[in-house]
Amino acid sequence: MLELEDLSVTYRIGAESGGSFGEVPAVRGVSLKLAAGEALGLAGESGSGKSSVALTLLRLLPRSATVGGRILLDGEDVLTMNWGRLRAVRWSSASIVFQGAQHGLNPVRRIGDQIAEPLLVHKLASGAAADTRVKELLEQVGLPAWRARSYPHELSGGQRQRVMIAMALACSPRLIIADEPTTALDLMVQAQVLTLIRQLIADHGISLLMISHDLSVLADVCDRLAVMYAGRLVEVGPAGGKFEHPYSQALAAAFPTVGDPASRLAPRGLAGDPPDPQQLPGGCAFHPRCPVALETCASTDVQLLVSGDRAAACVLVGE
Numbered sequence: 001m002l003e004l005e006d007l008s009v010t011y012r013i014g015a016e017s018g019g020s021f022g023e024v025p026a027v028r029g030v031s032l033k034l035a036a037g038e039a040l041g042l043a044g045e046s047g048s049g050k051s052s053v054a055l056t057l058l059r060l061l062p063r064s065a066t067v068g069g070r071i072l073l074d075g076e077d078v079l080t081m082n083w084g085r086l087r088a089v090r091w092s093s094a095s096i097v098f099q100g101a102q103h104g105l106n107p108v109r110r111i112g113d114q115i116a117e118p119l120l121v122h123k124l125a126s127g128a129a130a131d132t133r134v135k136e137l138l139e140q141v142g143l144p145a146w147r148a149r150s151y152p153h154e155l156s157g158g159q160r161q162r163v164m165i166a167m168a169l170a171c172s173p174r175l176i177i178a179d180e181p182t183t184a185l186d187l188m189v190q191a192q193v194l195t196l197i198r199q200l201i202a203d204h205g206i207s208l209l210m211i212s213h214d215l216s217v218l219a220d221v222c223d224r225l226a227v228m229y230a231g232r233l234v235e236v237g238p239a240g241g242k243f244e245h246p247y248s249q250a251l252a253a254a255f256p257t258v259g260d261p262a263s264r265l266a267p268r269g270l271a272g273d274p275p276d277p278q279q280l281p282g283g284c285a286f287h288p289r290c291p292v293a294l295e296t297c298a299s300t301d302v303q304l305l306v307s308g309d310r311a312a313a314c315v316l317v318g319e
């Protein structure tokens, strides 16, 4: 239902501050497919371009961004559709749950009115029918119906995140994009919200694109995982399988797997920092940090190579 073809996002910087102009290539040639009802996880360190991908999907990027490639949602290109069509697609075909719900809710409006807003704007319900739908949505996300009259400050962080999920579900979209939906929450609440997301997408047959730096969170919810590094996809494969790219392996080793006695944390984590997008190293962008890099990695720009149900961009994979 969703297909990204050679997607690129480049930010222009310096224009606002009057400083020197520059370009940040945040996303570089990302191609991905998401089937109806499928849950795909997008992982990577901070700055790898995950949020830029998420924001591009509904054209929410700032004006300083230039986007290339195609984003086909049910066969229609989001990047070229007119504003009227885009407004119709937002919320009703696809909606986004952002990280840090407390910043997403209006502090001076009641929860119920905020959940009802997309229903009213999209003329899906009004008056008593909208009130009934709001109560139904609150119950679906595990909150009592009377919470409709609460203000955001009267809710905990976990409850506010549930409200954001209720808003995202309001117009019954076929796709939900969840950008770090549990990052701001403590571990117990994070587990509850993840269980809720898993259950809702299964019950309603919704496709999910979930973004996180934490691979173990994604593996818990998603059918497939995609890993980004310096704006590129380095690996895509089934959530249950073993990673082949050295970067995905290092990222996976950075998080403990609760309940798996065989899992060991990487003793020193991954050395070094991700590259500055304005000064990307030649060849494979990961080679300066790669523990198994060869001489050729400094000059060979590897593309994703598909083998069975997995694709990885590394000269060592498939050897």
Ligand SMILES: Nc1ncnc2c1ncn2[C@@H]1O[C@H](COP(=O)(O)OP(=O)(O)OP(=O)(O)O)[C@@H](O)[C@H]1O
Binding pocket: 011, 012, 013, 024, 025, 026, 044, 045, 046, 047, 048, 049, 050, 051, 052, 053, 062, 064, 213, 277
């Ligand atoms: N509005 C912007 N203007 C200029 N550069 C930007 C802008 N937004 C993001 N970037 C740059 O684009 C790159 C990718 O950022 P992005 O937020 O997409 O990464 P991310 O993987 O989602 O990181 P995080 O997990 O920290 O949110 C980074 O180098 C970032 O500094």
